[in-house]
Amino acid sequence: xxxxxxxxxxxxxxxxxxxxxxxxxxxxxxxxxxxxxxxxxxxxxxxxxxxxxxxxxxxxxxxxxxxxxxxxxxxxxxxxxxxxxxxxxxxxxxxxxxxxxxxxxxxxxxxxxxxxxxxxxxxxxxxxxxxxxxxxxxxxxxxxxxxxxxxxxxxxxxxxxxxxxxxxxxxxxxxxxxxxxxxxxxxxxxxxxxxxxxxxxxxxxxxxxxxxxxxxxxxxxxxxxxxxxxxxxxxxxxxxxxxxxxxxxxxxxxxxxxxxxxxxxxxxxxxxxxxxxxxxxxxxxxxxxxxxxxxxxxxxxxxxxxxxxxxxxxxxxxxxxxxxxxxxxxxxxxxxxxxxxxxxxxxxxxxxxxxxxxxxxxxxxxxxxxxxxxxxxxxxxxxxxxxxxxxxxxxxxxxxxxxxxxxxxxxxxxxxxxxxxxxxxxxxxxxxxxxxxxxxxxxxxxxxxx
Numbered sequence: 001x002x003x004x005x006x007x008x009x010x011x012x013x014x015x016x017x018x019x020x021x022x023x024x025x026x027x028x029x030x031x032x033x034x035x036x037x038x039x040x041x042x043x044x045x046x047x048x049x050x051x052x053x054x055x056x057x058x059x060x061x062x063x064x065x066x067x068x069x070x071x072x073x074x075x076x077x078x079x080x081x082x083x084x085x086x087x088x089x090x091x092x093x094x095x096x097x098x099x100x101x102x103x104x105x106x107x108x109x110x111x112x113x114x115x116x117x118x119x120x121x122x123x124x125x126x127x128x129x130x131x132x133x134x135x136x137x138x139x140x141x142x143x144x145x146x147x148x149x150x151x152x153x154x155x156x157x158x159x160x161x162x163x164x165x166x167x168x169x170x171x172x173x174x175x176x177x178x179x180x181x182x183x184x185x186x187x188x189x190x191x192x193x194x195x196x197x198x199x200x201x202x203x204x205x206x207x208x209x210x211x212x213x214x215x216x217x218x219x220x221x222x223x224x225x226x227x228x229x230x231x232x233x234x235x236x237x238x239x240x241x242x243x244x245x246x247x248x249x250x251x252x253x254x255x256x257x258x259x260x261x262x263x264x265x266x267x268x269x270x271x272x273x274x275x276x277x278x279x280x281x282x283x284x285x286x287x288x289x290x291x292x293x294x295x296x297x298x299x300x301x302x303x304x305x306x307x308x309x310x311x312x313x314x315x316x317x318x319x320x321x322x323x324x325x326x327x328x329x330x331x332x333x334x335x336x337x338x339x340x341x342x343x344x345x346x347x348x349x350x351x352x353x354x355x356x357x358x359x360x361x362x363x364x365x366x367x368x369x370x371x372x373x374x375x376x377x378x379x380x381x382x383x384x385x386x387x388x389x390x391x392x393x394x395x396x397x398x399x400x401x402x403x404x405x406x407x408x409x410x411x412x413x414x415x416x417x418x419x420x421x422x423x424x425x426x427x428x429x430x431x432x433x434x435x436x437x438x439x440x441x442x443x444x445x446x447x448x449x450x
Contacts, residue, residue: 043086047075050090050104050359053351054097059290059362064097071096083355101348102362110358113350117267119210119234123180124148124187124203128159130172137167137175143210147203153191160198161190181205212266213240217251218402220413223420226253227402230274233266233320238273245277245304255308255420257412259402261338265319268347272297275327277304282331283369285323287347290363299331308419309334310412313381314392318342325379326368335419336381337412343378385411 051072054063063071071093080086090104105113115121125146131138139157142148159167162178179187185205192198215228226248230237248256258278275284280303287295311334313325322341328334347364367373385408387395400406 043080043083044076046083046353046355046357047086047090048072049353051075051093053349053359054094054102054361057290057349057361057363058097058102059346059364060097060099061290064099066096087357099346099362101346101360103360105358105360107356107358110352110356113358116232117234119212119232119236121180121208121210122183123176123205123208124151124189125206125208126153126179128172128175131158135169137170137172143208146208147206151201151203153189153201154193156194158192159189160192163188183207209236210234211240212237213244215244215248216402217248217253223255223413223417224251224253225413225416226251226256227259228256229259229402230263230321232263233268233270233274235267235270237266237270238277241274242277242304249305249307253307255310255416255423256305257310257312257402257409257416258334259312259409260317260321260325261312261314261401261408262316262396263318263321264316264342265321265344268320268323271320271323275324276300276302278309279303279327279331279333280306282327284327286367286369286371287364288367308416308423310416310419311336312408312412313338313341313379314387314408315339315342315378319344322374322379323366326372326374329379329382330369330372335383335412335415336379337383337385337415338381338408339384339386340380341374341378343374343376345373345375383411383415 051068055068055072075089075093078089080089087104087106094102094104125143125148127140127143129138129140130136137159139148139153139155139159141155142153159175161167162175165178167175179189181187183205186202187205188200188202190198190200212232212234213228213230215226218225218227226245228241228244228248230241245256272284276299279299280301281299284297284299287297289295309328311325311328313321313336317325317338318341322344325336325341329336345366346362347366348360349363350358350360352358365373365375368379387407391407395401395406398405402409404410
C-alpha cells in the first residue's frame, strides 16, 4: 500500500555525529503568535516555541518518562541573562529525552544545515584549500557552470585578496565566508597564476547547485561499468542521479556500481526518488509514528533500468543511504558489498524558530521493506569486505575510490560480472529502457522537508 504523507515524504536523514532522518517544517502561525504575544522579545519565547514543538511531535509520548509539562515550567520560570544562556537551558532540557538526534541549533548551525540540505550556495563557486608550507589560499576546483568557472579561474590559482582584504594568514573558513554573499552582489578577487603576475577579477555572486553525484563509465576487462558515487542526498541529488543513469545507458553500460560509502544521508524524499529509479515495484521504506500510524512508501513502476547493480557501503553510510541500501537489498535488486552501515533508523523534523535558530525533533522510526530495524545494527552487506583504519584513510585521501587501488570496488566488480552473466543468461535479448521521470523538486520553505 502506497500512502503519501508529505510530513514523512519530506523528511531528512543525516548521520555521523548527528545521524538523523529529518523533516524541515515551518512553525504554525498560532504557535508563533502566542509566543510573541505572551513573551514578546524575551529569550523565553524561543524556549516556549521549541517546547511546544517537542510536546506536539516527539515520537515518544512519554518523553523518556520525563514530565514535559514540568520542563516547560522550569524553562519559563528562570531568568536568562542572554540568548546563549537560554540556548544552554534548552539543550539541557532536550538532553533529558536521551535522544542525540533531537537537538537545538543556534542560528549559525541552523543556517549551515539548511544550506547543506538545499544542495546550493550563494557565492562564486570555488573549492579552496590551504596550501601546505606557504599557507596560501588556493583554488582546488571552480564548480562547473559557476561564475568562477565562467570567468576562467583555474585549479591552482592563488587568492591574494578578497575585496581588498589580504588573505595572508586567513583561514579557509574565513575566506569562504567572505566569498559567499547575497545573490547579485559583486566581489573582487586578486589572483596569482603560475606564469602570470597578480590580476583582479570582478565576479557576481549567484545561486550555485552543488554536485552530489559523480559518475564515469569504466572499461573493466571487457565490461562497461557505470560507476556512480553519491556523496549526499541533497535537494538536487535525485535529478543529478537521473541524469547520470540516463547518460550511462546512452553509453551502453553492462551494469552499475553505486557507491554510497561515506554518504551521511540527507533528504528522505531524495532517497525515495532515487530508489524508484532502480526499483520498479515493491516497498522502499516503512515508518511508524508516535500516534501508532504506519506508512509504507513504495516504488511506482517507473524504474530507469533493470541492469545489474552492485552497491558499495561502509560504516559512514547512514540514514538516507541505509534507506536506499535496504530497499535495494530487500527487493533483491542489488548486491551490497563493503562493511556494515552506520545503523540510524529515526526520522527527525527540523523546524525554524523565531530568532533564526532551529530545532530537530525525532518524529518517527523507519524500517526496511522486510520490516528490519537497523537501529544501532546497521545493514550487513551481502559480501563483507572490511578495511583497516589505515586502508580507509588512504582510500579517502588518495583519490583511490572507484579505482583498482580500492579493494572494496574490486570486489564489487567481481560481483557485478557474475550478476551480468546471470542477467544475460536469463534475458539474452533484454532491452535497456530509459523512462524519464519527473525531476525531484524542492518543497517551498513553508513545507516540511527531509
